[in-house]
Amino acid sequence: MSPEGDKKNWVGKPLPRKEENRLLRGRGKFADDIKMREMLYLRFVRSPYAHAKIVSVDVSAAEAVPGVVCTLTGAEVAPQVQPFIEIAPDPGGKIKDYALAVSKVRYQGEPVAAVMAESPGIADDAAELVQVEYEALDPVVDAEEALKDASILHEEAGTNRVWNGVFEYGDVEKALKEAASVVSIDRLHFHRFSSTPLENNVVIAQWNPKDERIYYWCNNSFPSFAIQFLSAHLNVHIDRIRVETSDIGGSFGIKITSYPQMAVCALASKKAGGRPIKWVETRSEHITSSAHGNERTFRDTRVALDKDGVITAIASRHIDDCGAYPRYEPLGCVIWSQVFPGVYRFKNARIDFTQTVTNKCPVGPNRGYSRMQHLWFLERVVDICAHELGIPADEMRLRNYIRPEEFPYTTPNGCVYDSGNYPKMLQVAKGLIGWDDWKKKQAAARKEGHLIGLGIGTTLDSGTNNFGQSQIVNPGAPFSGNSQGANCKLDIYGEVVVAVGSCPQGQGHETTAAQVVADVLNIHPDLITVRTGFDTERNVHTGFSGTYASQFAVSGLSAVHGAAQKLKAEMKRLAAFVLETQEDDIEFGTGAQGPELRAKSTGKSINYWGLANIVNVNSAVLPVEMHDVTLNCRYIWRAPFKVPDKVRKYGNLTLTYASQLHIAVVEIDRDTFIPHILDYVAVDDCGTVINPPIVEGQVYGATAHGIGAALMESCVYDAVGNMLTSTFSDYTPITAVNMPKVKYGHIETPSPHSYSGAKGMGEGGAAPIHTISAALQDALFAEGIIVDDSFNNADSLFRAMVGKEIGQVGKLVKLERRAQ
């Protein structure tokens, strides 16, 4: 037996992923792989218009097609359900949202009807025969136009404004008055894009008439949120809804918002007499009508700076565009404030935040959700101010960064940044990229007319939300804190089985959970089975269970750790009884009979099979005082949060703050205006690392998403709300040919807020978007151009540089220097 003295630490090791065995062999089980007896296939009929009245829907021709079993329309669905819960207070709270459009359509691609047939082909053909008569209405595509309320999307709300609130801290007016200089920036804009997971949404639903329960097999990534919405919407007891997921082909937040389609599938199954309904989204459907990331416009920004270029105050007006229905919104109206000052020290700020609906696809959480827009804004502000004051971009950051000795750092709005060292990350990144060399090369290249820029992006990946922030947007919201559940048991033959309420999509939870349990029990991770996917029937979920918001390393693994500790304590107690010794005489390890517990004093041991046997099938030998030992331990971890102060909008909104610092060198081709990345480095700090290659992989993935979003990926609408990038061929997700080699660096500032020192990570805070904007800006300052948009490609650079239509410094930026 290996004694506990030889204890290996699995946490921190590059353990190969347990998931690989099935995924490499084509044996992953994805939702679309499921086929059931009597299954029907659902096809949506979708609106070609962005804004129109529905005059009539005629399904008769579709229903006449042999093989079509039934159809569903909005008018038919509405009386059977409650409108979906709105998280917003009024006016947004008055919006009535149904899964199929009822009297109006509000974005191109909105589902209007559904056709259910014996095969996907028949459903496709029949959906073409559904005749919908529309009466076109004025579409509103631009957020600022929408706020004028000339054309209203939701009459019941009376306005397009969903939410408005002012976040004000310190004394902004005083700081502006006393500033050595004030920089004004008229308008900045963060574009719409989506992380577009490679697997589209898939739902299989069965409303089973035999037991009156609804069964889902799907790839929704926040099932415990979905069931809360579905239960209220469908008027079904929440315990009567079972959701199972297995392997999921990426989500990045987008698959949180598939609950409306889940509702339609259940209603369709009910109408079809309980036959299971399968809906497999096409890519074009996904891009036009699943969910996009939030688009945001930043107006009338004023920045106060002291004589050294230290920012003392920021005042600004932010307008968030949530598309046609708020759905998960207006949570994004507060989630950005988790990173209110970004990585900077300023204390005075006033952000007037408004969210509006427009005739575009609804938004949903998208990797970096709501924080990345704000972090991008702050990085643009820093670079523009640096340039106006003639301070180098790196120096400007060092003067404004929160200092390493200031952690834990309380932000002006009461968030507590657990740990970090931004100057050190900058130093590591500069070293990796060869900053000084590049500076020289840049100067030389400029003389030859080349447009080369170096950009720095510092970003935060705040993880493990305090859902109490929902009360800042709606004081009546019944949410606060955060929790996660896990179960750890010895099964009848002594197998260690772990279940957790997360819903992974490639983050390797089976592996990292096994690492944690392996350390607690001092056994090899191969001896631990971690259940795949999510299942409400495992009884390990809380209302927050899912995989989103960079939190598994903290909330998920804390729950797993807690359950494993509980199991360990029970095993120890039982072993001490069996081996007739004291608990502190018991050690855990592996012997000839597999994993076992041993009495140090006598050398006697009992293996896991023996312990499990007593509890499960040999219980007469168990004395009454041990009847509470079940070897089946459920543990709910709760984050140590308080309800924030709703009036002051003050409180700790997130438990951990991972950070990333990226540097890019970008050249804009003088002839084609195509921006090329010449060099790229990403430095990451997520505290104590559980599995280094998994973390590195998350950093690369988030970097690719960010570079794609910065240069290639945009959800483009024309003036009447037609989506112009509705296929992968138009949307052009980043490929192996566009993706530069990334140099990776890493520092570790352990978090005092998690049991292991780990900080949640994975979203990455969209560092590349900030970084590439900064690099382009560095290349273009001399040309009198301001990078005022998060999306830049040859076309927009041409329009700025040659057409002089956009990004003109004279129109956008003003510097006011005060005599001191």
Place this chain on the structure above:
Amino acid sequence: MPKKLAKGKKAAEPKPAANAAIEEIPISVQVNGKPHSLSVEPRTLLVEFLRENLDLTGTHVGCDTTYCGACTVVMNGAAVKSCTMFAVQADGAEILTVEGLEKDGQLHPIQKAFGDSYGLQCGYCTPGLMLSAFQLLSRNRQPSEKDIRKAIAGNTCRCTGYQNIFKAIESAAQNMKGV
């Protein structure tokens, strides 16, 4: 800029004859070394045939415009996007899918390299990527980085940022030297 759309009915498009009985066509293919003779509708895509008729669900679908390569299989030695071919076009062909990569329970060096290099996260793109790599390495045992990038240009991965996929294919090439 057109402010208002025409009111009224959306122009009726010519509709397919949804009802006509569709004649099935017999095809014979070898998939992963196993012969199959079946009848399929002419419109059945090769990927549908593999997934639905043969239950080989390791081949995936990620798009509808031949962009993403999640559906890549090797047909007669060439990597093809099985979403962009009809099953009837594969009549008489030899097809290799991800399920056929391993031999006697032993992973193919490409599978092993993807695992060892953390070349996958969600794993949805992985079968297609491994088969594109299979074609590359069967034609070029010493691919440059550029060769690798070109070979997988038609395979989208949304999780890994491609970095570890480059590493995986490089190391598979190393391991397959002399094989």
